[in-house]
Amino acid sequence: MSALWKAALLRPPFATLTYAAPASLPGEVWRVGLRALAPLGKSLAAVVLVGQEQVPPEGCELRELLWPLEREPLLGQPAVDLAASLAERQLISVGQVLASVIPAGLRSAVMRFSVTGFDFPSVLSARDLAAMESGALQRLAMLWAQGRMRPIERSARDEDYAILKIDPPWPIRPGAVRQSEILEYLHERGAVSKTLLLKSLPKGADAALRGLVKRGLVAIGLPPADQEDEAACAVDVSGPVWPEFTVEQTAALADMTAAMGQRNGQARLLYGITGSGKTMVYLRMAEECLSSGRSAILLAPEVALACSLHRQARERLPGWRVLLVHGYQSPAKRERAFREVAAVREPIVVVGTRSALFLPVRRPGLIVLDEEHDESYKQDERLNYQAKEVAWVLARQTGSLLVLGSATPDVKTFHAAQNGHVPAVRLMQRVGESRLPEVELVDLRAERSSPLAPLSVQALRETVQAGEQAIIMLNRRGYAPLMYCLDCGQTVKCPECSVGLTFHRSRGRLICHYCGHAEEFPMPCPSCGAANYLPLGEGTEQLEEVLAHVLPPETAILRMDRDSTRRQERLEEILREFSSGKAQVLVGTQMLSKGHHFPGVTLVVVADADLGLNMPDYRAAERTFQLLVQVSGRAGRGEKPGRVLVQTRDPGNEFWSHVLAHDYQAFYAQELELRRRYGYPPFSRLALVRASYPLNWEQGAQTLAKLTQALRDEAAARGVRALGPAPAPIAMLRGRKRFHCLLKAADWQSLRSVFAKAHELAPVGGELRLSLDLDPLSML
Ligand SMILES: Nc1ncnc2c1ncn2[C@@H]1O[C@H](COP(=O)(O)OP(=O)(O)OP(=O)(O)O)[C@@H](O)[C@H]1O
Ligand SMILES: [Zn+2]
Known part of the structure; x- marks a missing residue:
């Protein structure tokens, strides 16, 4: 009997089906990770072979795979294993995972082959193959074996993007409704493909767009993210000059290099205060990894940070291929990167955001997650996953070293370090002469009208007058x-x-x-x-206005938030103007807290430190602590010492003492005690069942009640604590009523079972949406 293969469908229903290898092709053609054409009903589908099967399926006809879509599997075993493990965790099929991570152009069954030999036409389509007799297929197989039949790769075509060139208010006539619509649309979403833009807007947008392009308000071309990458790659790199490493850096390197060399899937927490030289350590590790013949994956939580890491990696690792991959790039760009990673045989460096973990890197040896505590490592849309866990699975499956770096580790990660599960490596000194800044509390209770206390205003004035720079953070955009x-x-x-x-x-x-x-x-x-x-x-817009009033009139003030940085060039402009010292004051949301290195900053003001602390969320304190330490870390990175002012209306809160002392470990100890007392992670596993239905759906309440009962019964039967369902803190969103049920258990499996059972018992109509968020980061 011919071999049986399990094949994951890359389109709905995303099932894993069993096919027989056809007699026409030799058995070696079929391998794990290979894309192939397979018959499905009356049509053809693209599948990925995920493993072999011993027993044929019962009760249905066994069909044969039609033809391979490539000679060498696009995916290696690690990528297939990773998808399988994530599928199991999220209760979805492998095909669903693969379809979310493989670019669209590589999931298509519409495929053509070039053929030379016998009397075949020079181009055959997938359909032509499907219609062939076995004799013809056998002749084709000979051509395939000789390399005289090849898949025709449709190179991903660059699409035109519409890119906003100017921030509002825009100089257009008040009556220019179409133009205004386009500008608003682009301002909301950033650069989008021209086709998508015109499809989303009413007729007549085409002419309006042309008008905007002519007047220079909108440009048509590559998306800014692709341009940025091209620019970075054009940079001339000279040989690396490594600084002399500090004693701590040297010790950290020695430990982690040894762990990496054992190739047995270990993990390390690189716990290093802000400015302690963690990035330099990652890059040195990457060089070590490349020299040992394996690839390195370096992840940052945000695109701006990934770009900066990419630039540094290119500088420090000349002669190696360094690829940047993130979600703001165009689909064409990502498809090319995917193919390139799959095809290269020599070790490479992949720098990117969370999705870069799913590239089919052949032999990874090092996986770094910088700022590992950052919430952006969790993806909540489409495919749900926590990149930290995915990376951990990948590291174990491939024998790589996983490095989690942070100045303020996730409480769960630090707990794992304390328990010895993830050994910690420490960098407790800043590099060079710079010292951690002095942090002071500023009591805001007496302040009725201004977002800034007199003490803060005074400090800002002094800083500006001394020719130094200041950062003011207010985590709320708008006016x-x-x-x-x-x-x-x-x-x-x-x-x-x-x-x-x-x-x-x-x-x-x-x-x-x-x-x-x-x-x-x-x-x-x-x-x-x-x-x-x-x-x-107040929001940042208003704060900017207030600052213009209280500071000397010649002070240049910049604002950095989601509104002012809709255009990627504007973000870079702001960063450039501020690092070059052209502006003295930078106001912004938490965007400015992360990673950036501004040596001229001597003062940081946190305008409303209480904002995040009062969120209805067990992680509120952790999140606030991390944010405050990160933003404080922006002060005093140069020669001059820094000062941080934290404005609060609750100065008596014990929480602040840890912030003032930069004492992560004291914060951790206190937080851990609270988590233990209330049974929150790391002392339990948490899942949030989210349910929602349209406001005007009459059966809503009744259907929800049924679901509630099912959840409660199943939870009780399995010893899982169920709280709710209760209306979510944001009780209505986009016209849907929302409910949450919080599940607490000792292990993930029981949480999954409760959800699966509830799903089964309370059949979900089209109107009720139900989702399971394992280890939720946001409780809103
Ligand atoms: N051994 C060293 N000697 C001299 N300079 C160094 C050394 N290591 C790092 N640096 C420099 O110190 C600065 C801070 O280092 P780096 O960005 O690696 O710190 P970090 O720990 O990643 O900081 P953060 O967590 O705040 O982002 C950088 O400008 C870097 O080039
Ligand atoms: Zn709304």
Whole structure:
């Protein structure tokens, strides 16, 4: 009997089906990770071979694979194993995982082959093959073996992108509705493919777009992320000059290099304070790894940080191939990267964001996750995963070393380090002369009207007058988070979500930060029709305005938040202007806390440190601590010492003492005690079942009640604690009512079983959406 293969479908229903290898081709052709054409119903589908099978399926006809889509498998065994393990964890099929990680162009069954020999036409399509008799297929197989039949690779075509060139307010006629629509659209989403843009907007957008291009408001071309990569690759790199490593760096390198050399899948926590030279250690490790003949994967939580890491890697590792891969690149670019990684045989360096873990890197030896505590390592849309876990699985499967680096490790990671599961390597000194800054609390309670206390204003003035730089962080964009109507006492809410609309003054709009709903402002109050508003609270836009008032008039102030950096060039411009010292003051959201190295900064002000602390979330304290340490770490990185002012309305809170002392370990000890007391991770496994249904769905309450019962019964039977379902903190989002049920258990398996069972018992109609978030990061 011919061999049987398990093949994962790369399109719905994403099932794994068993096929027989056809007699026409020799058995060696078929290998794990190979893409192939397989018959499915009356059509053809692209599949990935995920393993062999011993027993034929019962009760259905066994069909044969048609033809391989490539000579060498696109995916190696590690990539297939990784997909399989993630599928198991997320209760989905391998095909679903593979379909999410393989670029679209490589999932298609529409395929052609070039053929030379016998009397075949020179080009054969997949359909032609499907229609052939076995004799013809056998002749083709001879050509395939001789390399005279090849798949025709459709090289991924670069699409034209529409790119916004100017920030609002835009110089267009008030009546230019179409143009305004295009500009708003691009401002909301960043660069998008021209085809998608025109498809999403009403007719007539084409002409309007041409008008905008002519006037220089919009450009058509490669997306900025692709341009950036090209620019970095054009940089002329000279030989690496490694600095002399510090004693701590040397010890860290020695330990981790030894662990990497054992090739048995170990992990290390690189716990190093801000500015202690962690990045330098990663790069040196990468060089070591490449020299030993294996590839290195270096991940950063955000695109801007990945770009910066990529530049440094290119500088330090000349002569090696260094690839940048992240989610803002165009599909064509990502497809090329995927093919390139699959094809190269020599060791390479892949730098990127979380999705880069799924590239089919052949022989990884080192996987680094910088800023491992960052929440961006978890993906919650489409395919759910936590990159840290995926990386850990990959490291064990491939015998690589996993390095998790942070100044403020995830409490769970540090707990694992304390228990000896993930040995910790420490860098407790800053490199060179720089010292950690002094942190002081500023009591904001007496302050009624200004977002800045007199002490902070004074410090800012002194800094600017001394020719030094300051950073002010306020983790809320826009002008004011709430618009309060003085006549009726209501605040303006999003019609689709149970949250207030944020006033964005420069755009003249009220915007929902959750769904993007926008209203022109000024407008009459939706409740009473008056127009007598009081903006409540402050956002970065307002803070920028306040600063312009209180600082000397010649002070140059920059703002960095999601609104001011919609255009990637603008983000780089801001970073450049600030690092070059052209501007003295940088205001922004948590975006500015991460990774950037500004040696001229001597003062950091945290405008509202209480913001994150009061979130309804067991991780609120951890998240706030991490943010404050990161942003404090931006001060005093040069020769001059730094100062950090933390403004709070709750100065008595014990939490601050750890921030003032930069004492991660004291914070950790206190936090761990709380987690133990309330049974939160790392002392339990947590999952959030999210359910939602449309506001006007009549069977909603009843269906939810059934689900609730099923969840509770199953949880009780398995010793899992179930809290809820209760309305979510954001009880309505995009017109859907939302409910949460928090599950706590000792192990992941029981959580999964409870969810699976509930799913089964309470059949989910089309209207009720149900999802399982394992180890949730956000409880909103
Ligand atoms: N051994 C060394 N000698 C001299 N300079 C060094 C050394 N190691 C690192 N540096 C420099 O010190 C600065 C900070 O190093 P690096 O960016 O690696 O720190 P980090 O720990 O990653 O900081 P953060 O966590 O704040 O991002 C960089 O400019 C880097 O080039
Ligand atoms: Zn909304």
